[in-house]
Amino acid sequence: MRICRFKTNDDQESYGVLTNENIIYKIEGDIFGEFQQTANTFDLKNVKLLPPCFPKQMYGPGLNFLDHLQMANEALGTNATTIEQPDPWFKSITSIIGEGENVIIPKDSPSGIQYEGECIAIIGKPTRRVDEDTAWGNILGYTCGNDISERTWQRDDREFWRAKGSDTFAPIGPWIETSFDPREQNAMIVRVNGQEVQKAYTSDMFFNFGKLISFISQAITLSPGDMIWSGTSGHPENMSHGDIVEVEVENIGILTNKVVNE
């Protein structure tokens, strides 16, 4: 099932269930609890999709794909071949934008901004000190995310607060797919202006979402709506004013945003 959040022409915001025929059935109730589809329908092309829910917090895993670890080795002069445990970092919720919104290159960015195409797990239940099996059961569904990154800030700052948390640095969407298994080989693809620039598979995460959520929940209570990012792969590159960037996660959908200078 695809759950989306959307705005209609009269500025009403709602949740809905999206069919394969691109019809949205408006939802009443709580997507994390009890809800019902109503008979109230909208055509997908007549609404504006919004970020699919409101997290209290979002975490990335640190390095979570072998070829991104190799990139880090080159940048840091290290020679790591594996990762012993997740090393989470925080991504500001104020950086979230939705499908079709603009990613803004900050005017004071020292080195420009890069895409990182990722899969995001969305927590469905209060989650604290759970094991891996329980963690899988606490996930509502999955969406696509673009972990926009500024590498000079990432290298020089203590934390990634602005390197990955600046306003508009978290495009998320287009919807939540509840029938998705990231342990299967789903491609995560980034395209810039239609050209494929990044490809990895959700099945290749060092630490899968069950492990990540179990690990984070040992210290922190996660809440419905909280988002855990997969990590990215490869060697991302800079984007320029006017670029159209797409993140596709196979069996979820495509998230599309335009890049503009501040």
Place this chain on the structure above:
Amino acid sequence: MRICRFKTNDDQESYGVLTNENIIYKIEGDIFGEFQQTANTFDLKNVKLLPPCFPKQMYGPGLNFLDHLQMANEALGTNATTIEQPDPWFKSITSIIGEGENVIIPKDSPSGIQYEGECIAIIGKPTRRVDEDTAWGNILGYTCGNDISERTWQRDDREFWRAKGSDTFAPIGPWIETSFDPREQNAMIVRVNGQEVQKAYTSDMFFNFGKLISFISQAITLSPGDMIWSGTSGHPENMSHGDIVEVEVENIGILTNKVVNE
């Protein structure tokens, strides 16, 4: 004016204005917008104080006092004498607890937990790319905070997500003081079981709140309720099961919590 959030015996949560005679006048409206005191009063000793508001995010400044920089020099083998710019880090909002609640030592804490007595500025207005003068005008008021810290996690993890963000690691309160100027010499004192263990002055921050908020707002939109911590001073020490820890900021109030083992 002191603004507090409190719960009455019938589990109603409200905001109120606290008088010097410890009477709370219930507020109607929005503490960040328009509000009125009502004639509905409560005795402070008959209510439970709650964390004074709901932030979307909280940031610490990194090292912000000379003697804490010296402690970091000793730990890191460095020899810094000043700090060129703020180096913010994120503190999870799920770590917030209120006046009188227990701080929990995690059962898997490698080295135990330490107090850090701090002053907190509470953002009153949407704040993005403001200068220092505007930043001061965007602060609603100030409260006390205890930036509970686990030093092994702080040293070994990429970010402070669990070192400073584990559940219960952010006691905040007891109320918001709107008539307070941190540029004046207000003592920030920590007492453990009645004994003074830490003392600094808000006027000695390397980067005052105006500078911190201006700096952070260059990248991130801050919202009403968001909290900026002052940083701490000196050489904090471990606390033990049963300890009573107080953070007093002169001209604001005293925040008291008990420390317990998980």
